[in-house]
Amino acid sequence: MNVVLNHAESGFRAGEYTFTDTDFQVIATLANREFGLFLQASKKSLVYSRLARRLRALHLESFRQYCDLLQAPAGREELPHLLSALTTNVTHFFREKHHFDQLREEILPPIMARAKEGASIRIWSAACSAGQEAYCMAATVLDVCPDAHRLDVKILATDIDPVVLETAKAGRYPMDQLGAIELTSRGNMIDANETDENMFSIRGKTRALVTFATLNLVDAWPMRRPFDVIMCRNAAIYFDKATQARLWSRFAGALTSDGFLMIGHSERLSGEAASRFRSIGVTAYQRTS
Secondary structure (H helix, E strand, O other): OOOOOOOOOOEEEEOOEEEEHHHHHHHHHHHHHHHOOOOOHHHHHHHHHHHHHHHHHHOOOOHHHHHHHHHOHHHHHOHHHHHHHHOOOOOOOOOOHHHHHHHHHHHHHHHHHHHHOOOOEEEEEOOOOOOHHHHHHHHHHHHHOOOHHHOOEEEEEEEOOHHHHHHHHHOEEEHHHHHHOOHHHHHHHEOOOOOOOOEEEEOHHHHHOEEEEEOOOOOOOOOOOOEEEEEEOOOHHHOOHHHHHHHHHHHHHHEEEEEEEEEOOOOOOOHHHHHHEEEEEOOEEEEOO
């Protein structure tokens, strides 16, 4: 749906619903408070097109009714749907492949050597979406250390959206996503016993390395053990600059003293955290302090 917004108007009607500035502000304020999302006024038409689907599904007649629902006690159940509508869960296997190449060739070999000596290794996929990133991290670990699933190596994969996490936990994907997985990685990743010609499943030993959980990055983090590697890509773009700076600092504090952080291609470290890392590649950093 293409919605043309006249910023001189207090609201606009696009087919079905009137969407006023007040309606937008209610949604933007709630999204920021609950999820840390930063919705600029320029996103008003996008918010309309995304949420109009929810109004239809709920058989509501106006955005005012939707705002009333969000602010009522029953609105807590609508929040996951609001989040899914406002964020874009677009990902694929081995997205930004250079990160996985660097993990395989430079970062993981000394880390997995420590694992073989009995060390506990912890890795975090901090915005895992439907699970592709986390499973790619697990497959890369297995490339470096085929026995990793028998060692004290664990990958935590979290996302704020419980809907996409259900796909992640199931570990089954449409066959059209298989092409993104190189032939050399398929042995560690793909269950050869899958019988559905339209789907493929992630192999058991790869899945065994990964634990999925719902987590809002702007809330308190329950994890206490530091991570050796954190990958958080294309999540901070939804936050304002102050929230981004706080997030980078929190990641620094959640890493081991020489741990590694990988972020999205359009993201940059900012705030005090920028002085706590050194660049080791394209949007890849190592903690220094």
